[in-house]
Amino acid sequence: MAGTRGVKGELLIDASVCEGGGSRVVLSGRWILATIADDSVGLAARLGGLAAAPGTVWDCTAISALDSAGAMLLWQAWARRLPADLVAQPEQLRIFERIAEADRRERPPIPPRRAFAWLAKLGASGIGFGRQLIDFVALSGQLLLDGLHVLRHPGDLPGREISANLYKSGVRAMPVTALVGFLIGIVISYLSSLQLRQFGADVYIVDLLGMSVIRELGPVMVAVLVAGRSGSAMTAQLGVMRVTEEIDALATMGVSRSLRLLFPKVAALGVAMPLLVLWATAAALIGGMAAAQIELDVSYRLFIDQLPKAVPVANLGIGLVKGVVFGVFVALIACHFGLRVRPNTESLSANTTASVVTAITVVILLDALIAIVSRDIGIP
Amino acid sequence: MAPAVSIRGLSTRFGDVWVHRDIDLDIARGEVVSLAGGSGSGKTTLLRQIIGLLLPTAGEIRLFGQPLFGGGVDRERALRRRFGVLFQQGALFSALSVHDNIAFPLRELRKLDEAAIRDLVLLKLDQVELLPAHADLMPAELSGGMIKRVALARALALEPELLLLDEPTAGLDPERSDAFVRLIRQLGSELALTVVLVTHDIDTLAALSSRVAILAEQRIVGYGPLAEVMAIDHPFVQGFFHSSRSARALRDAGLR
Numbered sequence: 001m002a003g004t005r006g007v008k009g010e011l012l013i014d015a016s017v018c019e020g021g022g023s024r025v026v027l028s029g030r031w032i033l034a035t036i037a038d039d040s041v042g043l044a045a046r047l048g049g050l051a052a053a054p055g056t057v058w059d060c061t062a063i064s065a066l067d068s069a070g071a072m073l074l075w076q077a078w079a080r081r082l083p084a085d086l087v088a089q090p091e092q093l094r095i096f097e098r099i100a101e102a103d104r105r106e107r108p109p110i111p112p113r114r115a116f117a118w119l120a121k122l123g124a125s126g127i128g129f130g131r132q133l134i135d136f137v138a139l140s141g142q143l144l145l146d147g148l149h150v151l152r153h154p155g156d157l158p159g160r161e162i163s164a165n166l167y168k169s170g171v172r173a174m175p176v177t178a179l180v181g182f183l184i185g186i187v188i189s190y191l192s193s194l195q196l197r198q199f200g201a202d203v204y205i206v207d208l209l210g211m212s213v214i215r216e217l218g219p220v221m222v223a224v225l226v227a228g229r230s231g232s233a234m235t236a237q238l239g240v241m242r243v244t245e246e247i248d249a250l251a252t253m254g255v256s257r258s259l260r261l262l263f264p265k266v267a268a269l270g271v272a273m274p275l276l277v278l279w280a281t282a283a284a285l286i287g288g289m290a291a292a293q294i295e296l297d298v299s300y301r302l303f304i305d306q307l308p309k310a311v312p313v314a315n316l317g318i319g320l321v322k323g324v325v326f327g328v329f330v331a332l333i334a335c336h337f338g339l340r341v342r343p344n345t346e347s348l349s350a351n352t353t354a355s356v357v358t359a360i361t362v363v364i365l366l367d368a369l370i371a372i373v374s375r376d377i378g379i380p
Numbered sequence: 381m382a383p384a385v386s387i388r389g390l391s392t393r394f395g396d397v398w399v400h401r402d403i404d405l406d407i408a409r410g411e412v413v414s415l416a417g418g419s420g421s422g423k424t425t426l427l428r429q430i431i432g433l434l435l436p437t438a439g440e441i442r443l444f445g446q447p448l449f450g451g452g453v454d455r456e457r458a459l460r461r462r463f464g465v466l467f468q469q470g471a472l473f474s475a476l477s478v479h480d481n482i483a484f485p486l487r488e489l490r491k492l493d494e495a496a497i498r499d500l501v502l503l504k505l506d507q508v509e510l511l512p513a514h515a516d517l518m519p520a521e522l523s524g525g526m527i528k529r530v531a532l533a534r535a536l537a538l539e540p541e542l543l544l545l546d547e548p549t550a551g552l553d554p555e556r557s558d559a560f561v562r563l564i565r566q567l568g569s570e571l572a573l574t575v576v577l578v579t580h581d582i583d584t585l586a587a588l589s590s591r592v593a594i595l596a597e598q599r600i601v602g603y604g605p606l607a608e609v610m611a612i613d614h615p616f617v618q619g620f621f622h623s624s625r626s627a628r629a630l631r632d633a634g635l636r
Binding site: 240244245246248251255256 | 490
């Protein structure tokens with residue numbers, strides 16, 4: 001009696017050639033997921049080899065434990081049907097019968113890979129972008145209408161909400177914007193002073209710093225900070241309110257969600273942002289002034305005297321206008337993505353991320369646009 | 381008098397899937413009507429359409445004989461104040477305390493002073509069997525049953541004629557669920573409310589409804605008193621009412 005003997009964990013395959021010429025495979029041990037998982041590929045190959053020989057007798061009676069994973073391994077080796085010569089206990093047969101039954105169920109066809117799937121995906125994302133743009137325009141229009149409504153009915157002005165938002169996204173942002181502004185002022189002043197000293201043009205530090213901070217860096221820096229700070233908070237708040245049906249509850253009470261939830265956010269940020277720009281710009285100038293004093297020996301007095309001459313006041317106007325525009329857009333984008341949140345955690349995080357990234361990108365785009373439009377204004 | 385809710389030729393489609401096809405339904409005033417049906421049969425969708433949160437693909441819904449939309453913001457708002465909604469998860473404003481949640485719709489009227497609002501809020505709390513001490517809690521501090529009660533108090537704040545409940549007993553243990561059903565029944569008769577509720581819980585349905593509408597296969601396959609609806613020969617109706625689970629609930633309601 002010749003045989004091959006495979007041992008793997010606690011499970012045994014015993015194959016022997018019978019007198020009649022066919023072979024007899026005796027399975028024993030524990031055929032359960034825990035024991036087959038170690039070497040299921042090797043087991044499947046060995047079983048498949050044994051099953052390939054015709055007229056094999058399979059004896060499962062010695063198996064002490066068989067679960068559906070073990071049964072499925074055998075079932076696959078048997079080419080998805082019971083072998084003609086199978087000796088098994090009734091409860092084992094029941095397991096195989098269960099698998100056969102599941103096999104008979106019609107399975108949904110696996111969709112064939114389409115050759116131009118990437119093209120369809122590209123088109124779908126293009127359409128999706130277009131829809132978002134339309135939604136965004138509709139949202140802006142709705143808020144414009146709300147603004148007009150408030151002008152006609154001043155009693156409907158959501159004052160409490162606006163003041164709460166002013167505090168949350170304006171007042172609470174003051175420390176961080178001041179700190180970042182101060183540090184950026186120091187960095188720019190210090191780096192520029194290294195260059196300016198080579199040409200002996202020390203006093204031009206005022207022009208350089210004043211122009212860049214007041215016109216460009218102040219508004220953009222604050223917008224980026226506020227987009228990350230308040231924009232994400234607004235998106236998440238609206239998103240959670242959608243998930244908990246709070247927005248629906250408002251609607252059923254006859255309260256306009258745009259007037260009560262969105263308008264205050266946009267209005268508050270439109271007011272708070274230019275003020276923050278002013279505040280952060282001042283901090284940056286103070287930081288730059290301190291660095292210029294230490295590094296270039298440009299006195300505070302000289303700096304302050306020179307500033308209005310070097311930087312026409314129109315630049316401050318441009319900075320503040322940028323503040324208003326950026327504030328309105330950051331809030332609009334935050335609201336847009338907040339209303340797109342679907343009731344699941346993935347959607348919340350995706351929309352919050354999209355809100356911040358989009359807001360920062362749009363701010364920089366708008367900055368470029370304003371830079372082109374205002375290229376003749378405020379240049380000394 | 382026009383029915384509280386009147387639905388004509390309503391059809392709803394999401395993408396390629398038809399949820400409702402040509403539904404007609406009238407709910408008379410004073411009735412307690414349960415919308416029942418299997419998962420995905422469009423019960424909640426229909427409820428959301430009745431309260432104007434979703435627009436049907438076709439058809440019209442009228443409340444108290446008036447269309448939901450059109451005729452200016454003021455008319456729409458006035459109509460919305462004639463019904464209250466209890467959402468499945470309560471939908472309490474999580475940033476506001478229990479008191480402020482119930483006071484919210486009252487403050488929206490801008491006609492009442494704070495003292496009057498306070499009195500009304502405490503009365504509503506008492507109606508839903510909560511204590512004045514609960515008024516200062518935040519929604520996050522409430523248990524599931526209390527959230528539903530507060531949400532019910534808020535839905536009742538504007539003295540609505542029509543109350544809509546989305547799965548009022550979902551997520552409550554059997555004891556709290558029974559108590560909540562008792563409360564709704566008691567308030568319903570006390571305040572002469574028309575109640576429309578969506579439920580798949582046979583206990584709630586048997587204990588509350590004066591009429592039942594069964595949604596299946598995109599239409600209403602049966603609408604009438606419970607005993608009548610139960611006799612309808614439809615696979616869903618048979619499965620729903622004649623399972624072993626439902627026997628106790630129906631016996632309790634005196635139907636078996």
